[in-house]
Amino acid sequence: MKIKNITLIVLLGGLSLTSCKKEGCTDEAATNYSEKAKKDDGSCVYEHNHDETGTLNIEVDYKWGMAGADFNMETTLEHPMTGDELEFSTFKYYISNFKLKNENGEWWSHPESYFLVDLSEGLDNPLKIEGVPVGNYTEMTYMLGVDSTRNVSGAQDGALSVSHGMFWSWSNGYIMLKAEGTSPDSGSGSFAFHLGGFQGEYNIVTEKNVLFSSEDLVIEEDKTSAVHLIANPARLWHGSPSVSETAMIHMPGEAAQTMAVNFYENIAFDRVENN
Amino acid sequence: MSCKKEAVEVSLIKQPGHFPKPHYNFANFELNQAGIDLGKALFYDPILSFDNSISCASCHHQSAGFSDPGKSFSLGVDDSLSDRNSIGLVNLIWSPTFFWDGGVNHLELTGFAPINNVKEMKEDMNHIVDELYQDNDYRALFLRAFNEDTITAQRVLWSLAAYMATLISSESYYDRVYKGEASFNVEQDKGYKLFQRDCVSCHTEPLTSNYNFENNGLDEEFEDLGRAQITLNASDRGKFKVPTLRNITLTAPYMHDGRFNTLNEVIDHYSDGIKMSATLSNKLPEGFHYTPSEKKALIKFLETLVDPFFVQNPDFN
Numbered sequence: 001m002k003i004k005n006i007t008l009i010v011l012l013g014g015l016s017l018t019s020c021k022k023e024g025c026t027d028e029a030a031t032n033y034s035e036k037a038k039k040d041d042g043s044c045v046y047e048h049n050h051d052e053t054g055t056l057n058i059e060v061d062y063k064w065g066m067a068g069a070d071f072n073m074e075t076t077l078e079h080p081m082t083g084d085e086l087e088f089s090t091f092k093y094y095i096s097n098f099k100l101k102n103e104n105g106e107w108w109s110h111p112e113s114y115f116l117v118d119l120s121e122g123l124d125n126p127l128k129i130e131g132v133p134v135g136n137y138t139e140m141t142y143m144l145g146v147d148s149t150r151n152v153s154g155a156q157d158g159a160l161s162v163s164h165g166m167f168w169s170w171s172n173g174y175i176m177l178k179a180e181g182t183s184p185d186s187g188s189g190s191f192a193f194h195l196g197g198f199q200g201e202y203n204i205v206t207e208k209n210v211l212f213s214s215e216d217l218v219i220e221e222d223k224t225s226a227v228h229l230i231a232n233p234a235r236l237w238h239g240s241p242s243v244s245e246t247a248m249i250h251m252p253g254e255a256a257q258t259m260a261v262n263f264y265e266n267i268a269f270d271r272v273e274n275n
Numbered sequence: 276m277s278c279k280k281e282a283v284e285v286s287l288i289k290q291p292g293h294f295p296k297p298h299y300n301f302a303n304f305e306l307n308q309a310g311i312d313l314g315k316a317l318f319y320d321p322i323l324s325f326d327n328s329i330s331c332a333s334c335h336h337q338s339a340g341f342s343d344p345g346k347s348f349s350l351g352v353d354d355s356l357s358d359r360n361s362i363g364l365v366n367l368i369w370s371p372t373f374f375w376d377g378g379v380n381h382l383e384l385t386g387f388a389p390i391n392n393v394k395e396m397k398e399d400m401n402h403i404v405d406e407l408y409q410d411n412d413y414r415a416l417f418l419r420a421f422n423e424d425t426i427t428a429q430r431v432l433w434s435l436a437a438y439m440a441t442l443i444s445s446e447s448y449y450d451r452v453y454k455g456e457a458s459f460n461v462e463q464d465k466g467y468k469l470f471q472r473d474c475v476s477c478h479t480e481p482l483t484s485n486y487n488f489e490n491n492g493l494d495e496e497f498e499d500l501g502r503a504q505i506t507l508n509a510s511d512r513g514k515f516k517v518p519t520l521r522n523i524t525l526t527a528p529y530m531h532d533g534r535f536n537t538l539n540e541v542i543d544h545y546s547d548g549i550k551m552s553a554t555l556s557n558k559l560p561e562g563f564h565y566t567p568s569e570k571k572a573l574i575k576f577l578e579t580l581v582d583p584f585f586v587q588n589p590d591f592n
Contacts, residue, residue, distance in 0.1 A: 036305075154303050154383035155432035162387050163400040163428040169391035171378040171505045202507075253507055 052134040054219040054275075057126035057226040058095070058142075060117070061270065065234045073119055079234055082242040086191070090180035091119040091233060092166060094146050094159070098129055101139035103216065108133055114146065114159040116166060126226065137217040140227065144264040145176040145205035151198040171251065173198050176205070177260050179236060186247040193236065195260040197252030204257050206264040218274045228270035231263070238262040287311065288368070291445035293454050293481055299368040299382045299440060304433045306440075309419035314438025316416060317431065319592070322406055323386075324396035325352045331389065331435075334361040337591050340522030340581075341365060341442060347533025351395040358394060359499070360533040363526045365444045365519060365585070369482050375515045375531040377488060378505045386435035387428075400428040407431070444521050444585035452579070453481050459579070466576025469569055473545075476558045483520040483580065489556040490514045492549035493530060501531065513554050522586065523577050538577060542570045 024037030029051075030044035062071035065080040076087050095117060098110040115127045150160055151173045166175045177195040197204045210227070219225055239258045240246065249256050287306055290297065304310070317323060318331045334349040334357070335341040341364035343349045348356040359375050373379040379388050389395040390403070407413040408426045418424040420434060451457040452467075459467055470478075479485040488502040490513040502511035515531045529535040535544065546565040549555070565573070585591075 152380050154381040155387070155429045155436075157427055157429040161400075161428045162384070162391075162432070163404065167387075169379075169384070169388045170374075171376075172380040172384055251507070 052221045053131045054134055054221055055224040056098075056100075056129040056132045056217070056219060057224055058098070058115075058129065058229065059124070059126045059226050059273075060229045060231050060267075062119070062123050063230060063232045063234075065232070071123070071233050073123070077234075079237055079242075081234075082185075082237050084183055084185040084237070084243050086181055086183050086243070088179060088181040088233070089120070090178055092164075093117050093144070093177040094166070094174060095127065095142060095144060096146055097141075097143040099141045100132065100137045100217070102133075102135045102137050112158070113142075114150070116159040116164055132219045134219050134221050137219065138212055140210040140212070140217070142208050142210075143205060144208060144267065145196075145260075146174040146198065147205060148198040148203070150174075168194075168196065168251075173252065177263070179233070183243045183247070186243040188247060191243045191247040193249045193256075193259060194251075195249060195256040197256055197260075202252045202254060202257045204252070204260040204264070206261060208264075208267065210269040212272055215272050215274070217272050220275055223275040225275050226273040228273060229267055230270045231267045233263065235263045235266040236260075238266070288440055289443065291443065291450070293450065294366075294369065294445060295482070297368040298371045299436075301440070303383065304421075304437075306437055307420065309416065310421070310434050310437040311441055313413075313416040313420045314434035314436070315591075316413075317386075317435055318438055322410075323390055323398055323403060325398045328352055329396055331386070334389075334395075335364050337588075338525070338586055339363070340444075340525045340586060342522075342526035344525065344527065347528050349395070351392070352397045355394040357392075359531045360528065362518060363522055364439060364442050365521050366482055367442060368440050370484075370486050372486065372516065376502050376505050377516050382439065383432050383436040385439065386432050400431070403431060404428060442585075442591060444582040446584045447521065447582040448579040449576075450481065450582075459576070462572050462575045463579055464576075465569070466572035466574070469565070469573050470576055473563050477517045477556070478520055484517045486516065488514040488516055489558070490552060490554040491545075492551070492555050492559055493534070493544070495550045495552050497552075499531065510554060513552060520577060520580050522581050524581050525586065538574050539570070542573055546570065 023039045023041040024034035025032045025044040026037050026040040027033060027044045032043065032045050063069065064071040064077050067080070071077070073088050073091065076085050078085055093116075094114065096114045098113045100108045102108065110129050110132075113129070117127070146160065150156060155162065160174070162169070166178060167173070168175060173196050175194045175196045178193070180190070180192045182190050195204060217225060217227060236259050239262050240255065246255065249259065287308060288301075321327045321330045321333070323330060329352055334343040336344060343361035347360055348358070349361045351357055362375065367373070367382055367385070373382070373385045374388060379385055387400070390398050390400065404426050407417070413426070414424040417426050417430060421430055448457065452459055477485055477487065477489055488511060494513060497513040500512050502514040502516075503509065524538065527536060527538070529538070529541050535541045542565065545563055547562045549559055549562045
């Protein structure tokens, strides 16, 4: 009888403790993993083949002008339309929200998919998308710029940290593309284009869609495949005037939109390079 | 049955029963006392400015409702002056936007604006992170607040937001009356009735702001475009955020450019000084044309919005 009483008390104690612990999914590999959960409640949900993944590299090749000359930092480039002589010291832009569609029509979203491309650190640093489920993919979508949500969600980390000089502190929003340099054609001798805008009529965020029509993208376990894109920074001036007329943009608006969207829309799919 | 741990966390920010639901929801990080303490240390530390000369508290004094008393514009690094008047920091978790033009859209980004402003603190976030990391005391504070001593710009801003979120004023005499725990004297009551008639459409009770942007008739032509600098919309020219009136007698001078030194001047403006322009608030007539006794009564009412517990709260300094 005495022993039974003790058991009961222990059980009650255990129950009340449990009720004060947060329940949820405690497996870090699950898509609904909860950092706050102390006790697993069997609710974990997993991506298909979550343990079999490979890597996708996005490799962007940079050209200059319609003749397809190579783009370079720190060398003088003549613009084919405006005739401006331009030397870039800074060329940074955001690419985000990569998604892949497999042959069964299922979409996979790259989590926390934000890249800040900085061409002053080299022209051939691929964007590494790790943890891509093994499979054959027929389509890819991504965004040029930073989606509106992250422009209004407070202090971010990683590629989106305010410490990269790509966020307007006085009128919040990401500088989604920053091109700076020198030019004898500019009155001040320099140019600085800080392009952004995530809402309303001057939104510059551009969604891109790539169909792998001639060859599927194949991701194999622990191997790396690549998707090649082509970008042409000369397109910034495709609908915009010479730096002799406009050498600076520092806020969202029509001028920023024209410049950025001309560059963004021209970025094209080149080829798939399967491992 | 409530969980004890959660109950403690919630009480870190005490939600006044007579206030609406806050706009800021603490969804991005786990608020804890260590984070608030860290934010307070940062708020009072000039390490956040370029030459380590100016802290947040240099222009936001608790005794003045976290405004910069007597200064139309505030002194930044290199003897430069800020573009606008330093706003009192109070009840920030209810505000959907920040600063006079609402250019900052999130509480966690309020700290970044003065840090990055060349006329204010003129400092680089990476430099702040490096300086903090070299300081063993700060490393310990970050460890306590985030369970790791990794210091990032995000964590600096989160900590500042955690501290600023605690700056809640809800215990003025006005609040006691609003809750039915006290009553106004005859003159305060006369002022309150005028306030309810003429002011609450913008200075909405009980927070005393609707957080919208209005042109309150200061100028016919605008030296400072205000909200239009952010929206690029001509219909926003000369509009500024409706400021809270809490601790109002302590936060002089008034308006975005600190043009009025006294509350008398402010009341005179609304009485007989409204200037016409295309974007003038439709809530403002040509002027309210107050009698001297009405002006006096309005000021007696406004004095009840001062919260002595807030300006003397030892937790804030």
